[in-house]
Amino acid sequence: MIVLVTGGARSGKSSFAESWCIKHSESGNGLYIATAQAFDEEMKERIQLHRDQREESGFIWTTQEEPLRLPELLRTSSQAGSGSPVVLVDCLTLWLSNVLLSDGEENGPGGESRTESSIRQLVEAVSAYSGQLVLVTNEVGSGIVPEYKLGRQYRDLAGRLNRSIAAIADQVFLVTAGIPIELKSREYRL
Numbered sequence: 001m002i003v004l005v006t007g008g009a010r011s012g013k014s015s016f017a018e019s020w021c022i023k024h025s026e027s028g029n030g031l032y033i034a035t036a037q038a039f040d041e042e043m044k045e046r047i048q049l050h051r052d053q054r055e056e057s058g059f060i061w062t063t064q065e066e067p068l069r070l071p072e073l074l075r076t077s078s079q080a081g082s083g084s085p086v087v088l089v090d091c092l093t094l095w096l097s098n099v100l101l102s103d104g105e106e107n108g109p110g111g112e113s114r115t116e117s118s119i120r121q122l123v124e125a126v127s128a129y130s131g132q133l134v135l136v137t138n139e140v141g142s143g144i145v146p147e148y149k150l151g152r153q154y155r156d157l158a159g160r161l162n163r164s165i166a167a168i169a170d171q172v173f174l175v176t177a178g179i180p181i182e183l184k185s186r187e188y189r190l
């Protein structure tokens with residue numbers, strides 16, 4: 001069961017995704033995969049707030065911080081069976097910016113950049129995932145065209161990544177102003 005939760009900054013997507021996991025978990029416990037890195041005090045405080053909220057939820061969360069090697073981690077945490085934890089990844093767009101910023105200039109075989117190859121590996125890992133997996137992402141690209149090349153590159157890659165994950169997800173939600181809207185239901189097929 002793959003669920004994608006998208007939305008803008010502070011839209012309430014993370015708390016909706018956490019509530020979804022608590023409500024639908026088959027095992028009663030969850031693995032929270034954080035892709036954020038605390039580079040400054042503001043981010044440290046925000047992360048601590050999220051940790052406190054998870055603690056107060058009464059649900060059993062294990063936290064794993066993984067800014068880059070998300071495809072590998074999903075491959076190893078993919079398990080069938082009702083005892084395995086619901087996995088929540090927060091968030092894909094931060095993972096993408098970590099990957100893009102660590103990417104070199106040189107392309108691999110077939111002209112694919114390291115970032116494009118990482119995206120392909122992530123989509124493959126999600127597609128092959130067995131178990132309950134909830135992925136949070138940001139809705140980017142609705143504003144003005146970014147001034148810098150890296151910003152435009154990021155916007156385009158994030159749009160493609162979200163489309164690819166949405167295509168293989170069983171359920172997709174858009175959270176806006178704290179309200180989740182179901183964009184793709186489990187019965188939906190093109």
Ligand SMILES: Nc1nc2c(ncn2[C@@H]2O[C@H](COP(=O)(O)OP(=O)(O)OP(=O)(O)O)[C@@H](O)[C@H]2O)c(=O)[nH]1
Nearest residue numbers: 009010011012013014034035036047050065090091
């Ligand atoms: N490293 C680390 N990051 C965490 C942890 N808990 C949460 N985060 C990060 O916190 C980020 C989400 O927090 P915010 O930036 O406040 O949320 P937001 O996505 O802007 O807002 P909402 O749409 O309301 O969720 C995600 O990118 C998570 O990876 C943690 O324990 N460790």
